[in-house]
Amino acid sequence: MRRVSHFLIWVIFTLSSSFSDSITEREILLKFKDNIIEDPYNTLVSWVSIEDEDLCNSFNGVFCNPEGFVDKIVLWNTSLAGTLTPALSGLTSLRVLTLFGNRFTGNLPLDYLKLQTLWKINVSSNALSGLIPEFIGDLPNLRFLDLSKNGFFGEIPSSLFKFCFKTKFVSLSHNNLSGSIPKSIVNCNDLIGFDFSYNVITGLLPRICDIPVLEFVSVRRNVLSGDVFEEIPKCKGLSHIDIGSNAFDGVVSLEVLGFKNMTYFNVSRNKFIGEIGEIVDCSESLEFLDASSNVLSGNVPNGITGCKSLKLLDLESNRLNGSVPVGIGTMEKLSVIRLGDNFIDGMLPQELGNLEYLQVLNLHNLNLIGEIPEDISNCRLLLELDVSGNALEGEIPKNLLNLTNLEILDLHRNRINGSIPPNLGNLSRIQFLDLSENLLSGPIPFSLGNLNRLTRFNVSYNNLSGVIPKIQASGASSFSNNPFLCGDPLETPCNALRTGSRSRKTKALSTSVIIVIVAAAVILVGICLVLVLNLRARKRRKKRSEEEIVTFDTTTTTMASTESGNGGVTFGKLVLFSKSLPSKYEDWEAGTKALLDKDNIIGIGSVGTVYRAYFEGGVSIAVKKLETLGRIESQEEFEQEIGRLGGLSHPNLASFQGYYFSSTMQLILSEFVPNGSLYGNLHPRIFPRTSSSSSSSHGNTELNWHRRFQIALGTAKALSFLHNDCKPAILHLNVKSTNILLDERYEAKLSDYGLEKFLPVLNSFGLTKFHNAVGYIAPELAQSLRVSDKCDVYSYGVVLLELVTGRKPVESPSANEVLILRDHVRDLLETGSASDCFDRRLRGFEENELIQVMKLGLFCTTENPLKRPSMAEVVQILELIRNGMDS
Numbered sequence: 001m002r003r004v005s006h007f008l009i010w011v012i013f014t015l016s017s018s019f020s021d022s023i024t025e026r027e028i029l030l031k032f033k034d035n036i037i038e039d040p041y042n043t044l045v046s047w048v049s050i051e052d053e054d055l056c057n058s059f060n061g062v063f064c065n066p067e068g069f070v071d072k073i074v075l076w077n078t079s080l081a082g083t084l085t086p087a088l089s090g091l092t093s094l095r096v097l098t099l100f101g102n103r104f105t106g107n108l109p110l111d112y113l114k115l116q117t118l119w120k121i122n123v124s125s126n127a128l129s130g131l132i133p134e135f136i137g138d139l140p141n142l143r144f145l146d147l148s149k150n151g152f153f154g155e156i157p158s159s160l161f162k163f164c165f166k167t168k169f170v171s172l173s174h175n176n177l178s179g180s181i182p183k184s185i186v187n188c189n190d191l192i193g194f195d196f197s198y199n200v201i202t203g204l205l206p207r208i209c210d211i212p213v214l215e216f217v218s219v220r221r222n223v224l225s226g227d228v229f230e231e232i233p234k235c236k237g238l239s240h241i242d243i244g245s246n247a248f249d250g251v252v253s254l255e256v257l258g259f260k261n262m263t264y265f266n267v268s269r270n271k272f273i274g275e276i277g278e279i280v281d282c283s284e285s286l287e288f289l290d291a292s293s294n295v296l297s298g299n300v301p302n303g304i305t306g307c308k309s310l311k312l313l314d315l316e317s318n319r320l321n322g323s324v325p326v327g328i329g330t331m332e333k334l335s336v337i338r339l340g341d342n343f344i345d346g347m348l349p350q351e352l353g354n355l356e357y358l359q360v361l362n363l364h365n366l367n368l369i370g371e372i373p374e375d376i377s378n379c380r381l382l383l384e385l386d387v388s389g390n391a392l393e394g395e396i397p398k399n400l401l402n403l404t405n406l407e408i409l410d411l412h413r414n415r416i417n418g419s420i421p422p423n424l425g426n427l428s429r430i431q432f433l434d435l436s437e438n439l440l441s442g443p444i445p446f447s448l449g450n451l452n453r454l455t456r457f458n459v460s461y462n463n464l465s466g467v468i469p470k471i472q473a474s475g476a477s478s479f480s481n482n483p484f485l486c487g488d489p490l491e492t493p494c495n496a497l498r499t500g501s502r503s504r505k506t507k508a509l510s511t512s513v514i515i516v517i518v519a520a521a522v523i524l525v526g527i528c529l530v531l532v533l534n535l536r537a538r539k540r541r542k543k544r545s546e547e548e549i550v551t552f553d554t555t556t557t558t559m560a561s562t563e564s565g566n567g568g569v570t571f572g573k574l575v576l577f578s579k580s581l582p583s584k585y586e587d588w589e590a591g592t593k594a595l596l597d598k599d600n601i602i603g604i605g606s607v608g609t610v611y612r613a614y615f616e617g618g619v620s621i622a623v624k625k626l627e628t629l630g631r632i633e634s635q636e637e638f639e640q641e642i643g644r645l646g647g648l649s650h651p652n653l654a655s656f657q658g659y660y661f662s663s664t665m666q667l668i669l670s671e672f673v674p675n676g677s678l679y680g681n682l683h684p685r686i687f688p689r690t691s692s693s694s695s696s697s698h699g700n701t702e703l704n705w706h707r708r709f710q711i712a713l714g715t716a717k718a719l720s721f722l723h724n725d726c727k728p729a730i731l732h733l734n735v736k737s738t739n740i741l742l743d744e745r746y747e748a749k750l751s752d753y754g755l756e757k758f759l760p761v762l763n764s765f766g767l768t769k770f771h772n773a774v775g776y777i778a779p780e781l782a783q784s785l786r787v788s789d790k791c792d793v794y795s796y797g798v799v800l801l802e803l804v805t806g807r808k809p810v811e812s813p814s815a816n817e818v819l820i821l822r823d824h825v826r827d828l829l830e831t832g833s834a835s836d837c838f839d840r841r842l843r844g845f846e847e848n849e850l851i852q853v854m855k856l857g858l859f860c861t862t863e864n865p866l867k868r869p870s871m872a873e874v875v876q877i878l879e880l881i882r883n884g885m886d887s
């Protein structure tokens with residue numbers, strides 16, 4: 001019965017449609033409404049069954065043709081939820097179906113094949129899913145198709161473009177489509193544009209330039225590959241091409257920029273290689289040029305200055321050299337310039353000041369020299385000025401206060417001297433202010449306290465002096481390593497520094513360099529100390545005399561000592577291996593009080609606390625105060641051990657420079673390495689910052705992949721040296737990222753080697769208590785104390801994984817969850833999704849190289865020690881990986 005009645009309705013409907021039967025269309029629309037389960041804005045209240053109202057005029061979002069048939073349904077941004085009723089296929093004149101910005105689920109019903117009049121379908125931004133319906137390819141009149149921002153998956157059916165001779169625009173972007181782009185797309189003779197961006201489409205780009213009228217192409221963020229610049233130069237009519245974030249390779253052809261209508265050109269984040277080439281001809285319409293994050297080399301093309309309409313120039317993260325192009329100041333429309341992370345050198349051109357629309361100038365990590373031009377203050381609209389990581393000198397321009405819109409000012413890591421201009425405090429919109437690692441001196445202006453939008457402030461590593469004003473978003477680390485700063489939040493109280501005349505103050509400070517020797521809080525007076533200086537490295541006096549011993553009688557000096565109780569005399573012996581250290585006794589002895597002071601702690605290791613000691617003339621050394629002597633039983637043994645280590649020299653080892661021994665205190669002196677530990681660089685503390693204006697380039701961009709690889713290689717060489725070139729071999733047994741220090745060029749300097757005798761006596765209790773290297777210890781060492789060079793290989797392997805993933809060896813993402821890095825990476829690699837664990841901060845790397853290093857990391861952390869490679873083999877493998885990249 002039911003079947004029959006349905007059939008009858010259908011017959012009546014088809015027969016009667018030519019009689020303007022609007023009642024039936026009303027019923028169809030009410031069925032559409034019936035399928036809606038949520039209508040939060042009551043959009044469909046006007047869709048009612050009262051028959052005397054003309055639906056063409058009363059139904060919200062419904063439009064009719066002159067004959068009175070529904071020809072458009074336009075309901076957008078109305079958050080309707082529900083499914084699309086198949087009944088809609090009864091609207092025989094429907095031309096436009098626009099439903100973007102709703103929450104429709106399910107798929108487009110097959111019945112819609114009957115909507116042969118359909119001219120435009122826009123169901124963008126819904127929750128539709130399933131395969132892309134093939135019947136759409138059979139709709140003969142379709143001009144515009146937009147299925148973007150839904151959950152469609154599977155391949156794009158080839159039949160979608162079967163009869164698309166009239167289609168003008170297709171968007172399938174932001175779905176989950178896989179497979180390749182069907183070759184049949186070239187059937188679409190009238191296609192002006194297509195947008196397949198943000199899917200997981202693979203394969204090659206078909207011969208799209210066979211489509212004569214193509215203007216707009218976006219395939220951004222897919223997995224397409226191949227040499228596209230064989231094809232693209234044939235599309236002379238292109239105005240917008242976005243092939244960013246794919247795996248395309250080959251050489252970019254800038255000839256395309258000369259196409260008359262070209263306005264937007266984005267090839268960023270691919271694997272394009274080779275010289276960027278010159279720009280001979282540039283379109284009058286070109287506004288956006290983004291070729292960032294590829295492997296392009298050669299000079300920044302000077303012909304770029306021919307692109308008179310260019311608004312955005314982004315060539316960041318390539319291998320470009322040469323200088324900032326002459327004539328850039330004539331490109332009047334420029335508003336964004338990003339050239340950072342290249343090898344560009346030369347000066348910052350004065351003419352940048354001519355760019356009155358400039359909003360972003362980002363030239364970080366180049367080799368720029370000279371001064372920051374005063375004229376930059378003419379760029380009144382500037383929001384971001386980042387010239388960090390160069391070799392700029394001179395002072396901060398005094399007229400930056402004219403940049404009233406500035407939000408980001410990043411000058412860190414340069415050689416800027418002079419003082420901080422107080423009028424920086426007038427830059428009231430500033431959010432990010434980093435002046436660290438320069439040569440700034442003088443006080444910190446109190447006016448900076450006015451900057452109430454700051455989310456990041458850093459002036460560390462300068463020579464600033466005086467009282468620290470109260471500044472938003474700052475902490476002790478914002479001010480650290482300015483020896484003459486005092487007050488909160490540093491622990492140096494100001495009155496201590498301010499007593500005495502200026503000259504005395506300087507002297508007191510410069511000589512307070514020291515090593516001294518306060519262990520507990522016991523202070524005392526009148527103890528004499530005899531220091532024995534062994535200036536072994538200085539061959540100034542008698543030739544080859546074994547050891548010259550200079551003894552100082554210091555009866556007038558007061559010293560603090562733990563042996564205070566009995567008022568006895570403490571004898572200490574100081575031995576220096578290095579010529580470059582001060583040898584004058586006063587330099588070492590001087591500050592009888594301040595010494596190994598909490599402010600100067602730079603690390604706490606398994607065998608002791610490490611301090612930085614400063615000397616006059618800018619020399620620093622690291623001083624490790626031993627907490628335990630481990631298995632060392634006598635002074636002779638101590639001296640023998642350290643003496644042996646002092647003789648080692650390798651570019652990737654932090655060298656030992658001497659020691660101090662007394663009955664109450666033992667110090668090991670070693671090279672001071674300025675850029676901190678690998679751990680500190682990989683896992684920086686997170687600063688709160690606003691999301692709006694800041695780009696990711698303000699994270700720790702210092703550790704790019706090239707540097708990380710160098711660090712891996714350097715560390716491997718150091719370990720290989722210890723294992724193979726030292727007789728007897730030296731085992732490290734405490735390899736971890738906190739023991740890998742980074743010098744000013746971010747090369748690795750392994751520290752803490754050869755101290756295994758100093759480690760607390762190894763037993764399983766000792767391991768857990770002292771050996772704070774959780775996650776790095778080889779299983780056989782942890783379980784049965786079986787010591788071999790392969791223990792180092794294991795720990796080294798964990799460091800490799802840390803370098804690739806940016807994660808700590810053991811993390812606890814939530815309370816009950818523990819993530820062991822090695823196991824995590826292994827799992828991901830096995831499921832073929834290795835790239836999921838790459839450090840997200842890495843850019844512009846060779847994926848294959850990361851995967852190989854990751855595999856090496858897993859190889860090194862094999863359970864069975866015999867199966868791990870030796871360190872010498874690791875070095876060879878890394879060099880192979882490296883050469884694979886160069887060729």
Ligand SMILES: *[C@@H]1O[C@H](CO)[C@@H](O)[C@H](O)[C@H]1NC(C)=O
Pocket residue numbers: 077101
């Ligand atoms: C639709 O809503 C979204 C989000 O609420 C908004 O971004 C968009 O501009 C709206 N579209 C139109 C055409 O109003």
Ligand SMILES: *[C@@H]1O[C@H](CO)[C@@H](O)[C@H](O)[C@H]1NC(C)=O
Pocket residue numbers: 100122123124144145146169171
């Ligand atoms: C579909 O609607 C969205 C939202 O307004 C719009 O951006 C898009 O251009 C439309 N697609 C077509 C093909 O008209």
Ligand SMILES: *[C@@H]1O[C@H](CO)[C@@H](O)[C@H](O)[C@H]1NC(C)=O
Pocket residue numbers: 151153176178
């Ligand atoms: C996309 O599809 C893949 C499998 O084809 C699936 O694993 C993944 O969850 C999908 N992603 C989304 C966002 O639907």
Ligand SMILES: *[C@@H]1O[C@H](CO)[C@@H](O)[C@H](O)[C@H]1NC(C)=O
Pocket residue numbers: 236237238260261
């Ligand atoms: C450029 O655009 C204009 C106007 O849209 C058009 O007439 C012309 O044919 C286009 N040029 C090319 C080379 O396609």
Ligand SMILES: *[C@@H]1O[C@H](CO)[C@@H](O)[C@H](O)[C@H]1NC(C)=O
Pocket residue numbers: 220221243244245266267268269288289290312
């Ligand atoms: C170019 O595409 C990338 C993604 O591939 C995007 O992040 C970037 O903003 C685009 N550049 C421009 C100028 O739109």
Ligand SMILES: *[C@@H]1O[C@H](CO)[C@@H](O)[C@H](O)[C@H]1NC(C)=O
Pocket residue numbers: 297298299321322
């Ligand atoms: C720039 O790099 C290219 C190749 O990458 C090289 O041939 C050229 O000598 C370099 N130029 C300068 C000035 O370093």
Ligand SMILES: *[C@@H]1O[C@H](CO)[C@@H](O)[C@H](O)[C@H]1NC(C)=O
Pocket residue numbers: 377378399402
């Ligand atoms: C800075 O602005 C002031 C007034 O706003 C103006 O007098 C001065 O000339 C400007 N300085 C520069 C270098 O442009």
Ligand SMILES: *[C@@H]1O[C@H](CO)[C@@H](O)[C@H](O)[C@H]1NC(C)=O
Pocket residue numbers: 393394395417418419
């Ligand atoms: C800053 O450095 C420049 C050269 O780099 C030098 O000429 C100038 O005197 C220095 N200024 C100060 C205040 O030290």
Ligand SMILES: *[C@@H]1O[C@H](CO)[C@@H](O)[C@H](O)[C@H]1NC(C)=O
Pocket residue numbers: 401423425426447450
């Ligand atoms: C800079 O700020 C100070 C006080 O914060 C104010 O007195 C001065 O007028 C400001 N200068 C300019 C040029 O706005």
